[in-house]
Amino acid sequence: MKIDLNRSDGSRTTFDVSVEPSDIELETDLARVKDDISAKGAVSSEDHYTVIEAEIVAPLEIDCSRCLERIPSVHEFVFKSAFASAEQLNEEVEVELDLQDLELSFAEDDEIDLRDVIREQIVLNLPARPLCREDCKGLCEVCGGNLNKVSCDCKQEETDPRWAALKNLK
Ligand SMILES: [Zn+2]
Numbered sequence: 001m002k003i004d005l006n007r008s009d010g011s012r013t014t015f016d017v018s019v020e021p022s023d024i025e026l027e028t029d030l031a032r033v034k035d036d037i038s039a040k041g042a043v044s045s046e047d048h049y050t051v052i053e054a055e056i057v058a059p060l061e062i063d064c065s066r067c068l069e070r071i072p073s074v075h076e077f078v079f080k081s082a083f084a085s086a087e088q089l090n091e092e093v094e095v096e097l098d099l100q101d102l103e104l105s106f107a108e109d110d111e112i113d114l115r116d117v118i119r120e121q122i123v124l125n126l127p128a129r130p131l132c133r134e135d136c137k138g139l140c141e142v143c144g145g146n147l148n149k150v151s152c153d154c155k156q157e158e159t160d161p162r163w164a165a166l167k168n169l170k
């Protein structure tokens with residue numbers, strides 16, 4: 001769904017779309033879209049910008065940040081963002097005054113694809129350090145075994161992880 005940023009006619013259009021995983025290739029190796037994404041929301045054309053708000057339901061698979069196991073989970077969130085085209089930017093209007101707390105993004109073209117907006121929002125809403133479970137034991141640093149599933153006899157050097165990080169820098 002393409003959204004014309006230069007309408008500026010005060011109109012409000014609602015949408016209720018389902019986007020296939022192949023249309024939303026996330027620019028990250030840490031998560032994958034497993035099923036159709038639902039996006040329900042509205043596009044409002046204001047004088048100098050366009051507001052897109054939507055409720056997203058995205059079935060994802062995310063890698064555990066400790067053991068790298070895949071965690072299937074449905075991510076639901078809402079977002080509201082404002083967009084302006086280069087043309088609107090050139091009008092040199094004090095857009096920010098009536099934006100209140102909305103963040104304004106500038107688009108290179110006069111239109112944006114709703115799929116691009118959804119993709120970006122999904123990545124923004126990914127957890128920073130996802131865990132398969134609260135007490136995930138992670139991988140053995142020596143043999144690489146998943147310590148949630150196997151117990152190995154490797155000798156773990158008792159090092160402070162912060163020092164280990166410094167060691168890796170060398
Ligand atoms: Zn884990």
Ligand SMILES: [Zn+2]
Binds near residue numbers: 141
């Ligand atoms: Zn081990």
